[in-house]
Amino acid sequence: MARPYVILNAAMTLDGKIATVAGDSKISCDADLNRIHELRAGVDAVMIGVGTVLADNPSLTVRRARGKNPTRVIIDSQAKTPPDARVLDGSAKTILATTRRAPRQRIERLRSAGAKVITCGVGKVDLQKLLEKLYAQGVRKLLLEGGSTLNWGMLERGLVDEMRVAVAPHIVGGAAARTLVGGAGFDRVSQGVKLRLRGTRRVGEDLLLTYEVEGRGIVEKNR
Numbered sequence: 357m358a359r360p361y362v363i364l365n366a367a368m369t370l371d372g373k374i375a376t377v378a379g380d381s382k383i384s385c386d387a388d389l390n391r392i393h394e395l396r397a398g399v400d401a402v403m404i405g406v407g408t409v410l411a412d413n414p415s416l417t418v419r420r421a422r423g424k425n426p427t428r429v430i431i432d433s434q435a436k437t438p439p440d441a442r443v444l445d446g447s448a449k450t451i452l453a454t455t456r457r458a459p460r461q462r463i464e465r466l467r468s469a470g471a472k473v474i475t476c477g478v479g480k481v482d483l484q485k486l487l488e489k490l491y492a493q494g495v496r497k498l499l500l501e502g503g504s505t506l507n508w509g510m511l512e513r514g515l516v517d518e519m520r521v522a523v524a525p526h527i528v529g530g531a532a533a534r535t536l537v538g539g540a541g542f543d544r545v546s547q548g549v550k551l552r553l554r555g556t557r558r559v560g561e562d563l564l565l566t567y568e569v570e571g572r573g574i575v576e577k578n579r
């Protein structure tokens with residue numbers, strides 16, 4: 357079944373963290389933030405996990421570039437997104453992908469707050485099925501903006517086509533700090549997701565690395 361082209365974008369410290377132990381995720385430099393907003397303006401939808409909603413309360417809109425706001429997709433099996441979260445501020449369409457595990461009351465509250473609810477899966481959100489549903493609704497290009505657990509869920513299932521990682525010149529340490537990809541992990545390097553380096557460029561003080569996930573074939577030009 358067809359699914360959207362998926363670009364995973366993240367900002368990471370040199371030691372691989374996407375947030376500090378205390379949850380500070382302001383890692384991108386100014387120029388990189390501009391790049392992210394341009395990237396958002398060029399996709400149909402932007403997707404994050406509920407962990408990122410709860411930690412950062414992002415709006416996921418386009419503010420530093422010209423272009424329209426993409427549809428926001430929140431992966432949230434138990435409908436824990438607060439109804440007053442910025443992703444429900446009405447400035448763009450918001451899809452809440454949840455499961456049959458989610459309490460009906462919370463779903464109704466989020467519907468009232470403006471979310472379009474898609475029930476997809478029993479335990480965790482069935483990401484493959486969700487992408488197929490999004491494709492059927494016209495989403496052709498999707499930007500995955502984390503966090504760590506959702507990045508793993510998408511990569512593990514072979515649902516990422518391209519990665520753009522801005523490496524910031526900071527080291528924050530912390531064994532418990534979220535890394536670019538979390539989850540259960542692979543036992544062997546040979547089982548891992550194989551990437552092909554497609555581009556490197558300086559963005560302000562950060563280094564942008566662009567990778568194609570092997571076997572998928574990049575369609576976007578390095579930006």
Ligand SMILES: NC(=O)c1ccc[n+]([C@@H]2O[C@H](COP(=O)([O-])OP(=O)(O)OC[C@H]3O[C@@H](n4cnc5c(N)ncnc54)[C@H](OP(=O)(O)O)[C@@H]3O)[C@@H](O)[C@H]2O)c1
Pocket residue numbers: 365366367368373374375379380381383404405406407408409411412431432433434436480481482483501502503504505506507509510534538
């Ligand atoms: N620097 C960056 O570029 C960047 C970008 C984004 C986020 N972040 C940071 O990342 C951290 C959040 O990451 P996180 O790992 O805690 O949370 P996350 O990846 O944003 O969300 C993960 C949650 O999504 C839900 N989920 C439902 N179905 C899933 C599936 N099939 N696969 C994976 N997840 C699924 C799960 O919660 P339920 O079971 O409750 O549904 C899971 O715990 C924050 O500190 C944030 O600041 C950094």
